Amino acid sequence: xxxxxxxxxLPYRLNRLSSAVSQQFRAVYGPHHDLxxxxxRVLATLAQFGTMTAKAIGKHSSMHKTKVSRAVRxxxxxxxxxxxxxxxxxxxxxxxxTASGLHAYREIVPRALAFEAGILAALGPHAEPLLxxxxxxxxxxxxx
Amino acid sequence: xxxxxxxxxLPYRLNRLSSAVSQQFRAVYGPHHDLxxxxxRVLATLAQFGTMTAKAIGKHSSMHKTKVSRAVRxxxxxxxxxxxxxxxxxxxxxxxxTASGLHAYREIVPRALAFEAGILAALGPHAEPLLxxxxxxxxxxxxx
DNA sequence: TCGAGATGGTTGCTTTGGTAACTGTCGATT
DNA sequence: AATCGACAGTTACCAAAGCAACCATCTCGA
Numbered sequence: 562x563x564x565x566x567x568x569x570x571l572p573y574r575l576n577r578l579s580s581a582v583s584q585q586f587r588a589v590y591g592p593h594h595d596l597x598x599x600x601x602r603v604l605a606t607l608a609q610f611g612t613m614t615a616k617a618i619g620k621h622s623s624m625h626k627t628k629v630s631r632a633v634r635x636x637x638x639x640x641x642x643x644x645x646x647x648x649x650x651x652x653x654x655x656x657x658x659t660a661s662g663l664h665a666y667r668e669i670v671p672r673a674l675a676f677e678a679g680i681l682a683a684l685g686p687h688a689e690p691l692l693x694x695x696x697x698x699x700x701x702x703x704x705x
Numbered sequence: 706x707x708x709x710x711x712x713x714x715l716p717y718r719l720n721r722l723s724s725a726v727s728q729q730f731r732a733v734y735g736p737h738h739d740l741x742x743x744x745x746r747v748l749a750t751l752a753q754f755g756t757m758t759a760k761a762i763g764k765h766s767s768m769h770k771t772k773v774s775r776a777v778r779x780x781x782x783x784x785x786x787x788x789x790x791x792x793x794x795x796x797x798x799x800x801x802x803t804a805s806g807l808h809a810y811r812e813i814v815p816r817a818l819a820f821e822a823g824i825l826a827a828l829g830p831h832a833e834p835l836l837x838x839x840x841x842x843x844x845x846x847x848x849x
Numbered sequence: 850t851c852g853a854g855a856t857g858g859t860t861g862c863t864t865t866g867g868t869a870a871c872t873g874t875c876g877a878t879t
Numbered sequence: 880a881a882t883c884g885a886c887a888g889t890t891a892c893c894a895a896a897g898c899a900a901c902c903a904t905c906t907c908g909a
Contacts, residue, residue, distance in 0.1 A: 562811065563814050563815055563818055564753075564814075565749060565752075565753070565814050565817060565818060566753060567746060567749045567750055567753060567765065567766055568765070570749075570817070570821060571726070571821045571824060571825070572723075572726050572727055572730045572820075572821070573746070573766075574839055574843065575719070575722060575723040575726055575727075575839075576723045576726075576727055576742075577767050577843070577848070578719060578723070578839065578842055578843060578846060579716075579719040579720045579722070579723035579724075580723075580767075581846035581847075581848075582715070582716045582719055582720075582842075582846055583716055583719075583720055585846060586716045597865085598720075599865095599866095602711060602717070605709060605711045605714075606711055608709075609708075609709070609710060609711060614887075614888095615887075615888065616886090616887060616888085621711065621712070622711055622717075623721050623724075625866075625867065625868095626887080626888065626889090627866075627867070627868085627888090627889080627890085628865090628866070628867085629888090630888060630889060630890090631865090631866090631889095633888095634889095650874075650875070650886095650887085651873080651874060651875085651887095652873070652874045652875065652886065652887045652888075653874095653886090653887050653888080654887085654888080667706065670707050670708075670709050671707050673709060673714070674707055674709060676716075677714060677715045677716070680715060680842065680845065681715070683841065683842075683845055684838055684841055684842070687834060687837055687838040687841055688838070690831060690834030690835065690837075690838060691834065691835060691838035691839075693831055693834075694828055694831040694832070694834060694835035694838070695718055695719075695722065695835075697827065697828055697831060698722055698726075698824065698827075698828070699718065699721070699722060701824065701827055702722060702725035702726055702729060703725075704721070704725075741894095741895080743895090743896095758857075758858095759857070759858065760856090760857060760858080769896075769897065769898090770857080770858070770859090771858090771859080771860085771896075771897070771898085772895090772896065772897085773858090774858060774859060774860090775859095775895090775896090777858095778859090794856095794857080794904075794905070795903080795904060795905085796856065796857045796858070796903065796904045796905065797856090797857050797858080797904095798857085798858085850909100851908105851909090852907100852908095852909090853906100853907090853908090853909105854905105854906085854907090854908105855904105855905080855906075855907100856903100856904080856905075856906095857902105857903090857904085857905095858901105858902090858903090858904105859900105859901080859902080859903105860899105860900090860901075860902100861898105861899090861900085861901095862897105862898085862899085862900100863896100863897085863898085863899105864895105864896085864897080864898100865894105865895085865896080865897095866893100866894085866895080866896100867892105867893085867894080867895095868891105868892085868893085868894100869890105869891090869892085869893105870889105870890085870891080870892095871888105871889080871890075871891095872887100872888090872889080872890095873886105873887090873888090873889105874885105874886085874887085875884105875885080875886075875887100876883100876884090876885085876886100877882100877883090877884090877885100878881100878882090878883085878884105879880100879881085879882080879883100
């Protein structure tokens with residue numbers, strides 16, 4: 562009879578680790594700005610690409626359109642982003658960060674990178690192989 | 706100015722991958738038995754250890770006690786597990802799988818292992834390094 | 850032995866996420 | 880120009896998850 566040890570089972574381990582990392586990561590932007598993960602993703606995506614539609618944000622950050630819609634509204638209420646109706650296509654809207662949004666972003670990024678660097682440093686020589694394996698798995702489990 | 710590419714950012718990648726893997730994994734037990742992830746974890750833990758308390762299940766499977774409580778009730782209603790009041794300590798209850806529960810478990814396990822094996826096989830020589838890196842990160846991000 | 854704090858487990862409240870239905874707009878075909 | 884299907888985004892509804900309050904029981908110390 563085949564046996565399965567939950568603590569060694571890959572999907573479980575990934576899930577556990579991902580939650581733990583996310584939770585720790587919240588401490589990075591938590592103290593100053595209280596962001597949810599979807600809000601952080603929208604912020605990061607907009608900062609990365611400048612101006613884009615909600616649809617494009619969702620695609621790049623693997624988020625369902627309702628999640629994006631809500632995160633966008635939250636950031637808008639915080640005055641971190643503005644909507645502008647697109648001229649060519651009035652169904653969509655061009656989203657971009659305000660000065661405050663960009664300011665907050667720039668404050669968070671170095672800490673986010675330091676957080677990531679801390680993990681990779683702790684992995685030492687295992688870091689590079691991990692990243693390669695991650696890339697392979699991402700290929701096997703593509704976005705939707 | 707430091708730049709951050711979300712798609713290369715480790716916490717994001719872990720999160721994305723973990724969701725994708727979990728979602729695919731549901732297809733393993735989905736067709737026959739419609740289980741939630743917490744239910745699956747309780748089932749697996751009980752099968753692994755025989756008889757234990759809800760507290761112990763939560764600890765082993767990294768789940769909040771309310772999650773465990775609800776998953777236990779769901780499995781109980783499905784007649785996959787039974788509660789027995791502990792004699793030494795009447796606050797806690799001894800949980801164990803019924804024959805049906807064990808039967809379902811035994812049907813799922815080979816497929817679960819095959820699913821995992823498929824991933825590891827696709828990783829080829831990268832599998833072992835990945836598992837080592839995972840272990841290191843788990844150490845760095847312990848349960849709660 | 851009795852009272853205070855700790856503990857196992859459940860329940861209620863609130864937040865969060867997903868699905869589906871809806872609104873408004875576009876593009877294409879007629 | 881009118882209509883039909885596709886599409887961007889929002890909203891309403893429902894399932895899932897966390898937090899805190901709660902109940903019952905245990906343990907320990909005065």
